Amino acid sequence: MTITEMLARNARMYPDEIALIELKPSRKIRKEITWKTFDERANRLANALAARGVGKDDKVIHLMMNSINWLEAYFGIIRTGAWAVPLNFRFTSSDIKYCADIAEAKAMILGPEFSERVEAIRSQLPTIKYYIFASQDPPQDMEDFEAVISQAPSQPLGVALDAEDGCGLYFTSGTTGEPKPILLSHKNMECAAVTEANHHYKQHQDNFILIPPLYHTGSKMHWFGSLIVGGRATILTEISPQAIFEAVHRERGTVVFLLVPWVQDILSAIERGELKKEDYDLSCWRLMHMGAQPIPPSLVRKWKECFPDVQYDTSYGLSEATGPGCLDLRLENQHKLDASGKTGFNWETRIVDEKGKDVPIGKVGELIVKGNGVMKEYYRNPQKTAETIRDGWLYTGDMARMDSQGFVYIVDRKKDVIITGGENIFPVEVENVIRSHPKVYDVGVIGFPDERLGEIACAVIARNQDETLTEDEINAFCEQKLPRYKRPRRIIFDQVPRNPTGKIEKPKMREKYIGIKESFKV
Numbered sequence: 001m002t003i004t005e006m007l008a009r010n011a012r013m014y015p016d017e018i019a020l021i022e023l024k025p026s027r028k029i030r031k032e033i034t035w036k037t038f039d040e041r042a043n044r045l046a047n048a049l050a051a052r053g054v055g056k057d058d059k060v061i062h063l064m065m066n067s068i069n070w071l072e073a074y075f076g077i078i079r080t081g082a083w084a085v086p087l088n089f090r091f092t093s094s095d096i097k098y099c100a101d102i103a104e105a106k107a108m109i110l111g112p113e114f115s116e117r118v119e120a121i122r123s124q125l126p127t128i129k130y131y132i133f134a135s136q137d138p139p140q141d142m143e144d145f146e147a148v149i150s151q152a153p154s155q156p157l158g159v160a161l162d163a164e165d166g167c168g169l170y171f172t173s174g175t176t177g178e179p180k181p182i183l184l185s186h187k188n189m190e191c192a193a194v195t196e197a198n199h200h201y202k203q204h205q206d207n208f209i210l211i212p213p214l215y216h217t218g219s220k221m222h223w224f225g226s227l228i229v230g231g232r233a234t235i236l237t238e239i240s241p242q243a244i245f246e247a248v249h250r251e252r253g254t255v256v257f258l259l260v261p262w263v264q265d266i267l268s269a270i271e272r273g274e275l276k277k278e279d280y281d282l283s284c285w286r287l288m289h290m291g292a293q294p295i296p297p298s299l300v301r302k303w304k305e306c307f308p309d310v311q312y313d314t315s316y317g318l319s320e321a322t323g324p325g326c327l328d329l330r331l332e333n334q335h336k337l338d339a340s341g342k343t344g345f346n347w348e349t350r351i352v353d354e355k356g357k358d359v360p361i362g363k364v365g366e367l368i369v370k371g372n373g374v375m376k377e378y379y380r381n382p383q384k385t386a387e388t389i390r391d392g393w394l395y396t397g398d399m400a401r402m403d404s405q406g407f408v409y410i411v412d413r414k415k416d417v418i419i420t421g422g423e424n425i426f427p428v429e430v431e432n433v434i435r436s437h438p439k440v441y442d443v444g445v446i447g448f449p450d451e452r453l454g455e456i457a458c459a460v461i462a463r464n465q466d467e468t469l470t471e472d473e474i475n476a477f478c479e480q481k482l483p484r485y486k487r488p489r490r491i492i493f494d495q496v497p498r499n500p501t502g503k504i505e506k507p508k509m510r511e512k513y514i515g516i517k518e519s520f521k522v
Helices: 003-013 035-051 068-078 093-103 112-119 145-150 186-199 217-229 241-251 260-271 297-306 382-388 427-435 471-481 506-513
Strands: 018-024 029-034 059-063 083-086 107-110 130-133 166-171 181-185 207-210 232-236 255-258 287-290 311-318 323-328 347-352 365-371 393-402 408-413 418-420 423-425 440-450 454-463 490-493
Touching (some): 003 068, 003 186, 003 217, 018 035, 018 241, 035 068, 035 145, 059 068, 059 093, 068 083, 068 145, 083 093, 093 112, 093 181, 107 112, 130 145, 166 186, 181 186, 186 323, 207 217, 207 241, 217 232, 217 255, 217 323, 232 241, 241 255, 255 260, 260 440, 297 311, 323 347, 347 393, 382 393, 408 427, 418 440, 418 454, 423 427, 427 440, 427 454, 427 471, 440 506, 471 490
Parallel strands (some): 059 107, 207 232, 207 255, 454 490
Antiparallel strands (some): 311 323, 347 365, 365 393, 440 454
């Protein structure tokens, strides 16, 4: 069953039940939509796009902030047989042009936040014939989203969709250079929905508080777990500890997916007395889960001390595997918080050496995964695709080890490993140690060139608010926790750059502190 049919089925089974809620706390705006209306509006947009010549394997740029309209547009696009091309809301005009040129998009649906960026390059986007503006007063030669929908019929378009058909062209978040275009199929999306529902025991009565950006595979694929069971979701468009608690309290949220910085912010606000749990009824909150980056075990333990009655889970995934699910800690394995998880539902995993041979238990190698979530290809890059997918196995580029019980521990990205004097240093291990210091808010570790050793570990550290922290304190702390060769030889106090999905942007760090600019060419 494709995700488009999941939506249609929910409209038949739960026509008058609320499917989505959208919250803008600062403006006191709350919107909601039923499954029936959601389905009909997606059909209307599909019919409108088809009337404008959008069809099978065409591409439609999807550039919007999180909203109900975002999901309506997504389903409307893929119901035509076209590929949705969701873009990062931080992309500059040149980034947008880079992606549009690769996709050779026929149309674009955009929100008002992006009008200036798009107008600046519009004359350089010759393949885009139609622009649909998701707000009032569209710029010249752009169509109004609501007018387009209201004027189109609501019956299904009737395009036959096969499981192997492409439906989404996703550009990676760019933490390892320029974004890589990843083609995902309807089969991939179904796999994500099934896996998510299984891992987090999603039920029809759940209300998923959806916060991270929808353009990324992580957040949307977590929501697919709600879609497959017809569960409600609340889209929170503003992020703060208070807004998250308020959404759980007022909307009776049961499941919340948080990124590491947001968990840090919540715990810090509670410690400072700015946020009080007793001011909210959080008894409905059954599960908090994290992913999208390495999860510091010390942070999870701190969370569990503060929220002992809320279940916790860690999910690991990557865009090339249709987001989260390859590994999952599972709710019953709270004694293994240091692990990234075990093999996910409907997935296979192995740890291999450079020749593709399995490494012994406990040894570090590259994590490879196999399952229905493995992407179709890197679009228009057969060489990179062949390097990454071999005999059906996706080579993730993540270095990991597996214990005798099958738990996998991600130690770092293959390209981020620091080699100092012939010894390997995995930055994530060093980051986890430093982050456990009570005065540290965030940390990122990169390799810094050194004439004698080749590279040394350089730690960029952000202090907790109103805290003083010295290099000597960090050195003394690391002496107790790390062998000598793993200790950072250079310490910089500064903010740690992260993308909207919470990942540390190490190319930006290397460019800022070393002067190395990295890129990926299609």
